[in-house]
Amino acid sequence: MxxxxxxxxxxxxxxxxxxxxxxxxxxxxxxxxxxxxxxxxxxxxxxxxxxxxxxxxxxxxxxxxxxxxxxxxxxxxxxxxxxxxxxxxxxxxxxxxxxxxxxxxxxxxxxxxxxxxxxxxxxxxxxxxxxxxxxxxxxxxxxxxxxxxxxxxxxxxxxxxxxxxxxxxxxxxxxxxxxxxxxxxxxxxxNPSAVFLSERSREVSGSAIMPTLTGNRPILVEIQALAVPSSLSVPRRSCNGVEYSRVLLTIAVLERRVGLNLKDLDIYLNVAGGLRIVEPAADLPIAISVASSFLDFCVDPTTAILGEVGLGGEIRTVQSVAERVREAQSLGFKKVMLPYYKNWDFEDREVEGIEMIKVRSLRQALDVVRS
Structure with a gap:
């Protein structure tokens, strides 16, 4: 102006x-x-x-x-x-x-x-x-x-x-x-999504793909986690590209609501590509990536994950889900894990070529990705 x-x-x-x-x-x-x-x-x-x-x-x-x-x-x-x-x-x-x-x-x-x-x-x-x-x-x-x-x-x-x-x-x-x-x-x-995912490892634990929003623009990014035994009296928590407070909250929910013993581990979180994520929809992919590294299992590389994790372990809704699903679909993803909600705008319509996995709790989400 x-x-x-x-x-x-x-x-x-x-x-x-x-x-x-x-x-x-x-x-x-x-x-x-x-x-x-x-x-x-x-x-x-x-x-x-x-x-x-x-x-x-x-x-x-x-x-x-x-x-x-x-x-x-x-x-x-x-x-x-x-x-x-x-x-x-x-x-x-x-x-x-x-x-x-x-x-x-x-x-x-x-x-x-x-x-x-x-x-x-x-x-x-x-x-x-x-x-x-x-x-x-x-x-x-x-x-x-x-x-x-x-x-x-x-x-x-x-x-x-x-x-x-x-x-x-x-x-x-x-x-x-x-x-x-x-x-x-x-x-x-x-095409930022294709660039951020171009170097991801498909057969490694501690990795989860998330459709994030940068403004109104959905972008798929890889959230990486590494959980290793700590030699320190107070284990280290290191975050790059995600909010430190949300990571601590998510780890606490994993320990209390799911029963994972993470208190003696150093945990490192990273968003590949240098992007910063500051939205609650990152909670579920952060939790899945940490659990994947701790339990040493690989998340299906054709699955994208999003959702907010509440303190009770429940998975809460997030905004602009339809745009995120379409972005995942355009890049060839076959599944999207998202919060259970009755009023999604695509609830009663079939989304061609992609399966929507709706979960109510963090424990249920972990059971799905490990099966």
Missing amino acids: PGSLVLVAGEPGIGKSTLLLQVAEAISQLSGTVLLVSGEESVYQLKNRARRLKVSSPNLFFMAETDLDVIEEEAKKLSPCLLIVDSIQTMYTPEANSSPGSILQVRESALRLMRLAKEEGLTTIIIGHVTKEGSIAGPRILEHLVDTVVYFEGERERGHRVLRVVKNRFGSTNEVGIFQMRSQGLVQVD
């Missing part, structure tokens, strides 16, 4: 600058002049990055500057349709008597850019660096100031990135973008 202020946040090195350079190239070819200001790289470095990404639009201008007085003067003179500032932690305004990167400087710099955006009708994107805990000064204190907050997530060691909108005054927050980092920059992933 013209005059809007957008915050793009993520860990250092995740690819935010690459993403915004590609955005700047696309916008400059379609809509007019774009000014990209960097406080972290020189103009020479920006041009080298642009050359590597094959960015060559004549309407794209680079500027290496941290002083907001100079940036504001140049923006008013150039009148671009889009201003990109990389990053807000490096910007400096004399109005704030503190060093760049401090909370005061970050807030005052963002307020000044917001005034510029509103007064000039200039769409402005600012980049903010955060740690996994969001502890670096910047994005957490800016979220209430900006119109849109976008998080760019993923593991730097892996190729996949997820662009997730968490606040948007002018549109939906339900959509996500999934990209792959390559030598020529970020490339859209057309």
